[in-house]
Amino acid sequence: MSTTEGTAPAREARPVSTLGGKYLTFQLSAETYGLEILKVQEIIGLMKVTHVPRTPSFVRGVINLRGKVIPVIDLRQKFGIPSREDTEKTCIIVVQVLRAERQLVIMGIIVDEVSEVLDITCNQIEPAPEFGAAVHTAFIMGMGKVGQKVVIMLDIDKVLSGNEVAAVEHAAKA
Amino acid sequence: MADAEVPVAQSVALAESLEWLAGAVVLADPTDLPGLAALHTGFEQVAGMTAQALTRETAKSAAGMVEKLVLGEGGDPAAVLQVLGRAVSAIRALDCDGRGPAEVEIPPELGVKPPAEAVPGADAAILAEFLSRQPAVLEEFESQALEYEKTRSPEALAVVRRILHNLKGEAALLGLGEVEHLCHRTEDILANGLAERMTDLLLGVKDWLARAFAHRSGTGAAPEPADRLLDSFTGGPAATPGTAKPAESAGTPAAAPAAADLPLPAGFDVSLCGDFIAESRDHLDAADVHLLTLETEPENAEAMAAVFRAFHTIKGVAGFLGLAEIGGLAHQAENLLDRARKGELALAGAAMDAAFEAGDALRRLIESLAGALGRGAMPAPDAAVPGLLDRLRLVAAGGGQAAATAVAHAPGQKLGEILVQSGAASREAVEAAARIQQEPQEKKKLGDILVESAVLPRKSVEAALEKQAGDPARPKLGEVLVQSGAVSPEEVGKALEKQLEPPQAPKLGEILVREGQASARDVAAALRAQKGPAAAQAVQVKETVKVDADRLDRLLDAIGELVIAESMVSQSTELKSAASPQLERHLGQLDKITRELQEMGTSLRMVPVKATFQKMARLVRDLAKKAGKQIDFITGGEETELDKSVVDLIGDPLVHMIRNAVDHGVEPADERRRAGKPESGRIELRAFHKGGNIHIEMTDDGRGLQRDLILAKAREKGLLKSGETPPDHEVFNLIFLPGFSTAKVVSDVSGRGVGMDVVRKNIEALRGAVDIQSQAGKGTTFTIRLPLTLAIIDGMVVRLGRERYIIPTLSVVRAVRPKAEDVFSVLGRGEMLRLQGDLIPLFRLDRLFAAGAAEQDATRAVAVLVEDEGRQAAVLVDELLGQQQIVIKNLGETMKGTQGLSGAAIMPDGTVGLILDVGGLVKLANSGSQAEKGDAAA
Secondary structure: OOOOOOOOOOOOOOOHHHOOEEEEEEEEOOEEEEEEHHHEEEEEEOOOOEOOOOOOOOEEEEEEEOOEEEEEEEHHHHHOOOOOOOOOOOEEEEEEEEEHHHEEEEEEEEEOEEEEEEEEOHHHEEEOOOOOOOOOOOOEEEEEEEOOEEEEEEOHHHHOOOHHHHHHHHHHHO | OOOOOOOHHHHHHHHHHHHHHHHHHHHOOOOOHHHHHHHHHHHHHHHHHOOOHHHHHHHHHHHHHHHHHHOOOOOOHHHHHHHHHHHHHHHHHHHHOOOOHHHOOOOHHHOOOOHHHHHHHHHHHHHHHHHHHHHHHHHHHHHHHHHHHHHOOHHHHHHHHHHHHHHHHHHHHHOOHHHHHHHHHHHHHHHOOOOOOHHHHHHHHHHHHHHHHHHHOOOOOOOOOHHHHHHHHHOOOOOOOOOOOOHHHOOOHHHOOHHHOEOOOOOOOHHHHHHHHHHHHHHHHHHHHHHHHHHHOOOOHHHHHHHHHHHHHHHHHHHHHOOHHHHHHHHHHHHHHHHHHOOOOOOOHHHHHHHHHHHHHHHHHHHHHHHHHHOOOEOOOOOOHHHHHHHHHHHHHOOHHHHOOOOOOOOOOOHHHHHHHOOOOOHHHHHHHHHHHHOOOOOOOHHHHHHHOOOOOHHHHHHHHHHHHHOOOOOOHHHHHHHOOOOOHHHHHHHHHHHHOOOOOOOHHHHHHHOOOOOHHHHHHHHHHHHOHHHHHOOOOOOOOOOOHHHHHHHHHHHHHHHHHHHHHHOOHHHHHHOOHHHHHHHHHHHHHHHHHHHHHHHHOEEEOHHHHHHHHHHHHHHHHHHOOOEEEEEEOOOOEEEHHHHHHHHHHHHHHHHHHHHHHOOOHHHHHHOOOOOOEEEEEEEEEEOOEEEEEEEEOOOOOOHHHHHHHHHHOOOOOOOOOOOHHHHHHHHHOOOOOOOOOOOOOOOOOOHHHHHHHHHHHOOOEEEEEEEOOOEEEEEEEEEOOOOEEEEEEEEEOOEEEEEEHHHEEEEEOOOHHHEEEEOOOEEEEEEOOEEEEEEEHHHHOOOOOOOOOHHHOEEEEEEEOOEEEEEEEOEEEEEEEEEEEOOOHHHOOOOOEEEEEEOOOOOEEEEEOHHHHHHHHHOOHHHHHHHHHO
C-alpha cells in the first residue's frame, strides 16, 4: 500500500493481508462499494431527515434512531456523484465510525441500494488504485474482485472523519 | 491463607465433589467419553465452588486436560490421569485441609501459576474499591470536624476518631503505610488532649488524605510527608509522651537504625522465625478485620473468637521462639480480649482502641524483627511497648486513667467524665460542681417556688417582698400575695406543700451551666452521649447500590426512548380510530407506568446539594480565617436535590460568590462594631424549590453592594453615560461583566473582576439565571434560579417553510404580527422592527439558515421577540405551532457547535426537531453573515 496521501488522517493504511473478511456491499450509481461488516450497526429504511442549517451539502441532516439523534451523510454528495431522487430502495446504513481521539460515533450513510454480504479473501484484494493527485483515494482500502464484480472497499473511518467532520465544524464556526 | 473463608455448606459440597472426582479419576477409562465428560464437568464445578484463586486455576487447568484427553491430544492417557489425580489431592489439601500454597505441590504439568500473581490483582481491586469509597468518608470527616468546632459535640469528635481509626485499619490492610501512620499519629494527638488548633489539624489531615487518595487513584501528585503536616501541629517530630507509636518507628521498620540491633541469641532458629513472621502478619491482618467487625457488631461472637485466636497464636509461637517482647504484648492483649470474650468487659471505646493499638504495635514489632533478622540480628526493644502494656493492663482491669480517653462513651458513664473528656468543662469545674451537688440543700423559698411553677411572674413576687419588708407587722409572703389578690389561697397552699418536700439535689449539668462552667449545649450533647449508642444507632443507614454512571445513562436513554415510543403509539391516529374502551384503559395504564418510570429515572440522577454546601462551609471557614474575620456560616435546605450534572457545575459559581461575600461583603469586626452590627458576620446559603425551579440563595449581612462605586466605575469604563441613572438591578447586574471590579485592592482571593463573570456564564450554561438584591449597609442576596433538570425544557414550536424549530420558551418575550409600516430596512441590508416605540433588530431565520420556501412578506409572518443577555431581537418565522415540553437531545459530536442551534429534540411524530440557540442567533445576525446569506439567498 503506497497510496496514502498526505491529506489522510495520521492513521496508517492497513496492509492488504489484513483486509480479508465479510463485507456489506451496496450500490452508488453504477459502482459497488463494500463496508467491513463489523462497522455496520444496522440498515434502516429511509425516513424523514431533518435538515440542519449551515452544514455542508453532503450532510443530509439528522434522524431519530430510537431516541438517539444521529447525523446522516449523503454518500452520493460526499463522493461527488450527481444526486438523484430517492427511490424505494434508497436506505440508510448505520455505521460506527472511529474518529480521531478514538471516539466511536454513530452515523448514517444514505446509499442507493444495499446488495449483499460478501466474503472477500486476501488474495481477491488488490491495493487501491492511484489516479494521481486529482483523485483522492485515501479512504479506499483496496479493490475486491469477486466473480465478475469489483468492490471498492471503503475505509469508513476515513470517509466520515477527520477532515470532513472538521469541515462541518469549520463551516459551523465561520 | 490457612483460614480462607468458605461458607460451611459450600465447603462440604466442595469436599464431596472432590471425593467423587478422586474416585472418578482413578476409575476413568480414557476411551469412555461420557465418563470423561462427567469428569470435565466435575472439575469445572470445583473451579466454580472454591474461593481460592489457586484452586480455581488448578481445577480449570485440570478440566482443560480432560478436554484434551477427550480430543485424543495431550499424550499418554495414563500419565494424564495420574496428573489429574495429583491435581485432585492438591485441591483437597488447599481447600479442605486449609494448607498454604507453599505446602502443596501442584502438578507442574497443569501449568498453574503460583498465587503471587493473582494476589496483586485482587489487591488492586480492593484498593480501587477502598479509594472509591473515600471521598464520601472524607466528606463526612470534614463535616464532623466542622460540626465539632461549632458545637463541641463529643459525638462529632467520636465520629472523627472512628473514621480515623477505620481508615488506619484499612490502610494497614492495603499497605498504605503513610496513610496508616498519619491516621495513627492524628489519633494519638486527639487522645492526648484537644489541641487548640484541632480543627485546623483535622482539616489539614483531611486535605492530606484527599491528596494521598487522589495520588493513589492516579491523579495529582503525592502529598508532602505526613509527619511534616503533623509536626506543624505538635511542634516537633517527637510524639507526645505516652503515645504508642513514637515517630522513629513510623517509617518502614526495615529502615530502623541498624546500630540499635542486638546480637542473635545462640541457638536461635531463624527459619522457624521466618514462618512465624509470615503467619503473624496474616493473623494480625485477620485480627484487624475482625476488630473492625466488632466495632460495628459488638455481639459478633465469631469475630471475637477470631481476634482472640489471632493474639493467642502469636503469643504461643512467640513464647516458643523466645521473643519475649512480642509474646508479652500478645499476652496482655489476649488477656484483654479474654475478658471481653467472657463478657466481663465491653470491647468498645478505650478497650477497642487498646486492642487496635496492640495489633499495630505487634505488627511493628514483627516488621522490625523481620528487618533485623534480615541483617542477622535481633531488633532493639521498642520504647513504646512498656507504656502500651501498662495501658492494656489498665483497660483489662476495667478502668483507670486509660479508660478515660474513651471516645465512644460507654452507656451509663458519668456525665462529668464525658464533659471533661470532650473538653467542654475542666475537671476542676466538674469536681466543684459535684461538691455543690453533695451539699445539703437549703429549703426553697416560697417565692421561688411560685415563680418556678409559673403561678406568678417574678415581678409580682418582688413587689410582694418589698411590701413584706415595708410592713412592720412582717406578714408571711403567702399572706401578702393572697391579700393583694395575686394568687389564690389554694395555690399558696400547694406551694407550701412543695416547700416541705425534701429538696432534690440539683443535677450536675444544671450546676455547671448555672456556674457558667459549661454551655447548655455541651451538657445536652454530653447527656446524649451518656444515653449511649442507642441514640446513635437510631440513625438508619440507607442501603445503597453503586452503579456505573454509564449504565445509569444508558438506562435513562432507554427510558427516554420508551417515553417517546409510548407517546407515538398512544397518539397514533390509527389506534385512536380503532380504540375500544378496553384498549384505552390499557393505553392509559401504559402511559401511567411510563410516566412513573420516567420520574423514577430522573430521580436516579438527583443528588442532594449537601456535599456542595459542605465544601462551602469549609471555604468560608478558611477564607474568613485568612481575612481575619469572624463569620458564621449557616446552611439550609441541604437535602434539596438537583441533577448530578447541575450539582457538579454549581460549585464554581458558589465558590466565587462566597469569596466575594467573605472578602468584600462582610466587613472587618471593627467596622461592623461601628455600624452597630454583631462582630461576627453571617453568610447564609439556602436551597429550596420555588415555582418549578430550584433556588439557591446566598445572603450576607455585610456592607452591601456600593451602588455609587459601581456607577462610577461603569462611567469610567464607558459602560454608562454620565447622565444615566439606571434602576438598582441594572446597576448590580454590571458586576457580572467580565473585568468589572470595584475592588481597590486585588487580593489573592478576589478583586480581579473575573469571578462574577464566571458565575453568570456557568449559571447560564445551566439554563439558569442569577439575580442580586442588595441594601447598602444591610447586606446582599444572590439568588440563583436553576431548572429542575437539564434534560427537559419548555419550547415554542415554530414553522419555517417545511422545517420546524423550537425556541426555548424562557427566552421568548412575545410574538407579534408586524405591520408593514413597522418594518424598516437599514442600508438595504439589515432590518429593524418598531415595537411600541423601540427599534429592535429583525432577522429572517430563512436567510440566516439559508433555508428556502419561507414566507417573505413580513406582514404575513410572525415576529418572535426573543431576549438574550438583555439584548432583544425579533426572529421572523412563518407560524407558531404551539408550546410543548421538549426532551433535549445532543446534536451529536459531529454537529456540535453548529451556530444558532443548541440541540435537538424528538417530536411527537418521531422526527427530529432542532432547538434554536437564541444567543447564538443574535450573534450570528450581528456578525454580518446575515447580509451575506441574505445576498446568497436573494
